[in-house]
């Protein structure tokens with residue numbers, strides 16, 4: 001894997017290092033947007049910069065890009081734990097390298113002492129007053145609004161240049177479902193108001209005090225916490241071709257789980273459900289297998305390419321060794337990327353194992369090309385929409401369904417796809433609770449319906 005990465009960095013190098021500051025400025029601006037599409041662009045810019053920073057051994061750029069990846073990634077529900085770990089390690093280093101080879105001392109501790117400290121926070125009727133130990137300027141406060149379509153949540157975020165909060169605080173106010181205050185990073189205190197409805201508010205600065213005034217309605221209407229999917233007319237869908245790829249098959253049983261349920265059987269069943277849900281909405285659907293037969297990994301995306309498909313969705317169930325079986329659970333969706341995450345790599349190893357001979361013969365350049373082109377971004381978007389779709393629909397019936405997130409992984413079954421391609425892990429077949437659900441027809445239908453919602457949402461937004 002390391003060799004792939006190295007050649008990837010060399011490619012990136014050719015693009016030139018002088019634009020880094022421009023890209024950074026653009027990424028920073030887009031990161032403040034409330035629009036998912038902007039956050040995406042920003043996230044991808046930061047990742048691009050991160051690769052450049054590794055190549056040019058520029059720790060200063062690396063810290064900035066990692067910071068951006070972590071902030072935007074979290075907003076996009078992408079697993080960024082590996083990046084945030086690296087960021088923590090870098091931040092704890094005393095000195096770091098810059099692009100011109102000089103060493104700089106990490107100046108964060110000095111900056112911190114000059115920051116305003118939050119001294120008190122209190123309610124005055126519907127005003128929340130934050131008092132600091134020195135005067136705040138308006139450019140020390142960043143305010144933005146985020147909307148999560150799936151959870152139907154509005155988040156009003158105040159990032160204030162300040163230090164001093166040791167523990168996060170949850171504040172309460174009738175009419176607002178959640179208010180949270182925490183030290184977001186060493187230089188920023190973050191205050192978030194969260195609710196299923198829009199909150200009318202304005203804020204004002206008066207010397208040391210920041211006052212946030214809420215204009216609350218007398219009574220709030222109850223809104224179900226369920227994603228609203230606008231059912232589009234199926235007219236446009238008729239042009240869209242979707243290839244569904246039920247994992248494994250034939251001699252390759254995939255994972256064998258609780259009560260010896262076979263992955264190959266339950267993913268085929270879910271794939272059939274998804275096929276009929278999508279056909280009902282007007283899509284043209286093909287399946288890489290519709291019965292219990294073996295299909296080589298590389299033939300699966302080749303099939304989708306031949307069909308000129310718009311989307312490729314590979315369906316799998318996850319597994320862990322028996323000692324972890326009780327604990328490991330959740331749904332996750334992967335898109336192709338040379339991820340360094342240990343978790344993604346181990347899941348990928350499991351899914352890749354059926355077809356090692358094919359994998360070795362595969363052109364590595366294809367893999368590289370895939371990771372750099374726009375398809376990766378589209379696949380990332382599709383992964384998010386499918387993950388949200390599944391969770392949104394399943395949680396209507398099963399509140400306890402676990403969101404294991406959208407992740408990147410080196411899955412060979414996705415290599416070579418010329419369209420957005422993702423691999424969905426519908427749950428852990430080794431977990432007794434999830435396995436029981438996964439072989440239940442109604443659960444399978446609900447899961448498939450949620451995936452179809454995700455497909456619908458993806459086409460609506462793109």
Ligand SMILES: [Zn+2]
Pocket residue numbers: 247248254255263315316317351
């Ligand atoms: Zn599998």
